[in-house]
Amino acid sequence: MREVAIVAFGQSDHRRDTAETSEVEMLMPVxxxxxxxxxxxxxxxxxxxxxxCDYLAGRAFxxxxxxxxxxxxxxxxxxxxxxxxxxxxxxxxxxxxxGEAETALVYSYGKSSxxxxxxxxxxxxxxxxxxxxxxxxxxxxxxxxxxxxxAEVTRDRxxxxxxxxxxxxLAGVAARSRTAAEGNPHAQLAGSPPPETxxxxxxxxxxxxxxxxxxxxxxxxxxxxxxxxxxRRLCRRPAWIRGMDHRTEAHSLGVRDLTRSPSSRLAAxxxxxxxxxxxxxxxxxxxxxxELILRRELRLGADVxxxxxxxxxxxxxxxxxxxxxxxxxxxxxxRGAADRALAHATSGPCLQQNLVAVLEGEAS
Amino acid sequence: MTPAPSPxxxxxxxxxxxxxxxxxxxxxxxxLTGLREHTVLGVRTTxxxxxxxxxxxxxxxxxxLADLVEVAPTGTVTTWAWNPSPRRGQPLGTPxxxxxxxxxxxxxxxxxxxxxxxPDAVRTGMRVRIRWAAEREGAITDIACFEPYDGAEGGEAVxxxxxxxxxxxxxxxxxxxDYTYAPGRAQxxxxxxxxxHTTYGERCPSCRKVYVPPRGACPTCGVxxxxxxxxxxxxxxxxxxxxxxxxxxxxxxxxxxxxHIALDGADLALHARIGGIxxxxxxxxxxxxxxxxxxxxxxxxxxxxxxxxxDYDTYKEML
Numbered sequence: 001m002r003e004v005a006i007v008a009f010g011q012s013d014h015r016r017d018t019a020e021t022s023e024v025e026m027l028m029p030v031x032x033x034x035x036x037x038x039x040x041x042x043x044x045x046x047x048x049x050x051x052x053c054d055y056l057a058g059r060a061f062x063x064x065x066x067x068x069x070x071x072x073x074x075x076x077x078x079x080x081x082x083x084x085x086x087x088x089x090x091x092x093x094x095x096x097x098x099g100e101a102e103t104a105l106v107y108s109y110g111k112s113s114x115x116x117x118x119x120x121x122x123x124x125x126x127x128x129x130x131x132x133x134x135x136x137x138x139x140x141x142x143x144x145x146x147x148x149x150x151a152e153v154t155r156d157r158x159x160x161x162x163x164x165x166x167x168x169x170l171a172g173v174a175a176r177s178r179t180a181a182e183g184n185p186h187a188q189l190a191g192s193p194p195p196e197t198x199x200x201x202x203x204x205x206x207x208x209x210x211x212x213x214x215x216x217x218x219x220x221x222x223x224x225x226x227x228x229x230x231x232r233r234l235c236r237r238p239a240w241i242r243g244m245d246h247r248t249e250a251h252s253l254g255v256r257d258l259t260r261s262p263s264s265r266l267a268a269x270x271x272x273x274x275x276x277x278x279x280x281x282x283x284x285x286x287x288x289x290x291e292l293i294l295r296r297e298l299r300l301g302a303d304v305x306x307x308x309x310x311x312x313x314x315x316x317x318x319x320x321x322x323x324x325x326x327x328x329x330x331x332x333x334x335r336g337a338a339d340r341a342l343a344h345a346t347s348g349p350c351l352q353q354n355l356v357a358v359l360e361g362e363a364s
Numbered sequence: 365m366t367p368a369p370s371p372x373x374x375x376x377x378x379x380x381x382x383x384x385x386x387x388x389x390x391x392x393x394x395x396l397t398g399l400r401e402h403t404v405l406g407v408r409t410t411x412x413x414x415x416x417x418x419x420x421x422x423x424x425x426x427x428x429l430a431d432l433v434e435v436a437p438t439g440t441v442t443t444w445a446w447n448p449s450p451r452r453g454q455p456l457g458t459p460x461x462x463x464x465x466x467x468x469x470x471x472x473x474x475x476x477x478x479x480x481x482x483p484d485a486v487r488t489g490m491r492v493r494i495r496w497a498a499e500r501e502g503a504i505t506d507i508a509c510f511e512p513y514d515g516a517e518g519g520e521a522v523x524x525x526x527x528x529x530x531x532x533x534x535x536x537x538x539x540x541x542d543y544t545y546a547p548g549r550a551q552x553x554x555x556x557x558x559x560x561h562t563t564y565g566e567r568c569p570s571c572r573k574v575y576v577p578p579r580g581a582c583p584t585c586g587v588x589x590x591x592x593x594x595x596x597x598x599x600x601x602x603x604x605x606x607x608x609x610x611x612x613x614x615x616x617x618x619x620x621x622x623x624h625i626a627l628d629g630a631d632l633a634l635h636a637r638i639g640g641i642x643x644x645x646x647x648x649x650x651x652x653x654x655x656x657x658x659x660x661x662x663x664x665x666x667x668x669x670x671x672x673x674x675d676y677d678t679y680k681e682m683l
Contacts, residue, residue, distance in 0.1 A: 019373050019375060019544075019546035020373045020546075020548070020549060021548050021549060021580075022546075022547060022548025022549070022550065022551060022579065022580060023548075024548075024579060024580055024581050025548045025549055025550065025580040025581070025588075028580070028581055028586075028587075028588055029588075031586070032587075041586075042585075042586035043585075043586070055541070058378050058380050058541060058543040058545065065579065067583070068579055068580075068581040068582070068583040068586075069581050069586055070586045071582070071583060071584055071585050071586030071587075072583055072586075073583050073584045074584075113544075114378070114543040114544050114545060114546065115541055115542065115543045115544075116541075116542065118451070119451065119452070119453075119541060120541055122453075123539060123541070127384065127386060127537055128386065128388070128392055128396075128504070128535065128537075129417045129474075129475070129504050130475055130504075131537065131539075132453075132503060132504050132505055132535075132537055133453075133454065133455055133475065133476065133477070133504065133505070134451060134452065134453035134454045135454070135462055135475060136451060139445050139447055139462045140445075140462075142445030142446075142462070143443050143444065143445045143462055143464060143475075144443075145445075146443045146444055146445055146488065147442070147443040147488075150443065150488045203446065203448070203483075205445050205446065205447055205448070205462075206445060206446035206448075206483050207445070208445075250423035250424075251423070252415075252417070252419065252423065252472065253464065253473075253475055254416075254417075254442075254464050254466075254472045254473030254474055254475060255415065255423050255472045255473075258443065
C-alpha cells in the first residue's frame with residue numbers, strides 16, 4: 001500500500017470568542033502556518049478537504065466562504081465533510097492512497113461563540129424521539145458519566161488493568177489535562193487546582209462539574225498530507241499513517257451500553273493500534289468520563305502519555321478538536337517526542353462516532 | 365493606500381427558525397399515535413429483544429422490524445443526570461433529572477425527563493412511571509415527563525396490532541436557534557463605510573485585484589487582503605437577468621432587473637437591482653450609480669447615470 005504521512009500541522013489560538021474575525025479570517029493564518037512549514041503554496045496542493053458545520057455558523061453552505069482562504073480559483077479539487085476535520089483527513093488519506101494526489105491540505109474550523117453551543121448540538125439528535133426534548137450536550141454526557149460511575153469499576157480482563165471510575169478519577173483527568181496544557185500556547189484553558197480542590201466545586205449537570213466539561217470556544221486547524229518520497233522531501237521526519245479507521249454506533253442512546261465504546265475498540269483494531277505498543281495517545285475526550293472509557297477500549301496502560309497537549313478539556317473548538325488530535329500526535333513525531341502514536345477523534349453525543357489513526361516516525 | 369482602521373466589530377442578532385415537517389414510517393407512526401392514546405409500543409427484533417422507542421431497522425442486524433408490542437407505562441431508571449437550570453424547549457421548567465428509562469417489558473431505554481424534588485431523590489434503579497401530557501397530539505412530548513412510582517414491575521411485552529383510528533403520519537418539529545452574527549474585520553469595515561455612502565474594496569497583495577465586497581481573502585491567491593481601496597460609486601452593468609417571480613415580503617413590482625455591476629476601480633462585480641429604467645431597456649455596458657435607501661446604510665438599487673455605455677473591452681474580464 002502507498003505510504004502517506006502527515007507532514008505539517010498548524011492551529012489557531014483557541015479562544016472563547018473571536019467576534020473580530022470571520023471564519024476565513026480566523027482560518028487563513030492557520031492554513032499558511034501549515035503550508036509554510038513545508039514550503040508549499042495553496043495552489044500547489046493536489047487535493048483539499050475541509051470539515052465544518054453550518055449549524056455553528058447559522059448559515060447554509062458556510063464552508064464555501066472559507067474556500068476563499070485556499071485560493072479556489074481557478075478551480076481546485078476540493079471536498080467538504082459536515083463533520084470534524086479528522087473525517088476530512090480520512091477522506092484526503094483515501095484520496096492519496098488511490099494515487100490520484102501526492103499532497104493534500106486538510107483544514108477545519110468552528111466558531112461556537114455566535115450561538116449557544118449546548119442548544120445548537122441538540123439539532124444533531126434523532127429528530128423524532130429526542131430532539132423535541134432539547135437535551136443539551138452536557139446533559140447527555142452527564143448521563144454517560146453517571147452510567148460509568150454506577151458501574152464503579154470498568155474492567156477489561158487481559159487489558160492493561162482495571163480503571164476505577166469515581167468522581168475523584170474524573171477530577172484527576174481534568175487536573176492532569178489542564179496542567180499539561182500549560183505547555184501548549186494554543187490552549188484555551190491551562191492550569192488547574194489539584195483534584196481534591198476540584199471536588200469542592202458545585203455540579204454543573206450532576207454528576208459533571210465544570211472541570212469535567214470542555215471549554216466552549218472558537219478555533220481552526222490545518223494539516224498537510226503527502227505520499228511517499230514527496231513526504232520525505234517536505235518533512236525531516238514524516239508522521240506515517242500506518243492505519244486509520246472510523247466506526248459508528250446506534251443512534252439511540254438507550255440502545256447502547258454507555259460505559260463502553262465498541263466503535264473505538266473496533267476502529268483501533270482495524271487501524272492496527274494493537275499490533276504494537278504506542279508511546280503517546282491524543283484522545284478526543286471532551287468530557288473527563290469519556291477519557292476513562294477510551295483508555296480501556298484503546299488498551300492504553302499507565303506507560304502511555306495521554307494528551308500531553310491538554311486534549312479537548314483544554315481546547316475543544318467544534319469540528320477542529322479531532323483534527324487537532326491527529327495534528328498534535330503527528331507534531332510529536334515530527335519533533336522526535338514520540339515514535340508510535342495513537343490519535344482519536346469523536347463526533348456526536350456520548351462517543352457516538354469514533355476515528356482512530358496510528359502514526360509512526362521512522363528511526364532517525 | 366488608505367490605512368485600514370481598526371473598526372469596532374459589528375454584531376447583530378440572527379435567528380434561524382424553521383418548522384421541520386417530517387413524515388413517519390409505519391413503526392414511528394404507531395409509536396407516536398400510541399402515545400396520543402396512552403399506549404406505549406415497542407418493536408420486537410428477530411432475536412427477541414424489545415426496542416422502546418421502536419425503530420424500523422434493527423441497529424445490530426439491520427433487519428427490517430414491524431412486530432409491534434405493547435409495554436408498560438412504568439419502568440426503571442438506567443442512568444440519570446440532574447439538570448439544575450432547565451433551558452428553552454426542555455420538558456420541564458423546574459429543575460429535573462434527565463433519565464434513560466427501561467420500560468417494563470422493554471430491553472432498551474427511552475430518554476426523557478424525570479420530575480423529582482432534587483438530585484438526592486434520584487438514583488439508578490429507581491422505579492418511575494409516565495406522566496401523560498394533558499393534551500396529546502402524537503409526539504414524544506405527549507409524555508410530559510416521568511415521575512417516581514413505587515409500584516411493582518409491570519409484565520411482559522404483549523403483541524399489539526398498532527392500529528389506531530386517525531393515526532398520525534407526520535410531526536412538525538419547530539427548531540429555533542439564536543445567534544449573534546459578527547461579519548469579521550473586512551466586512552465590518554465594508555459595512556461601516558457603506559453607511560457613509562462610501563464603497564471599499566480590498567486589494568490582493570499578490571495579484572493586485574480589488575475585491576468588493578471584501579471578505580479578507582483573495583479567492584484566487586488564498587492570501588489575506590488588507591489594503592483598502594475606494595471604488596465606485598459609479599459602475600457598469602456586466603450582465604443581468606429579468607426577474608418575474610415576486611419574492612415574499614419584498615415590495616418590488618415584477619418584472620425587475622437584477623444585475624452584476626462592476627464598480628469603477630473594482631475587479632469583481634457585485635450584484636444589485638437596477639431601477640429608474642424600463643426593465644427591457646437594461647443592457648450590458650449600461651452605466652449606473654447607487655440610489656441610497658431611506659436610512660442610508662446601503663444602496664437600495666442602481667439607476668442609469670446617462671453616460672454613454674461602457675466599451676465591452678472595459679468589463680469583459682468581469683463577466
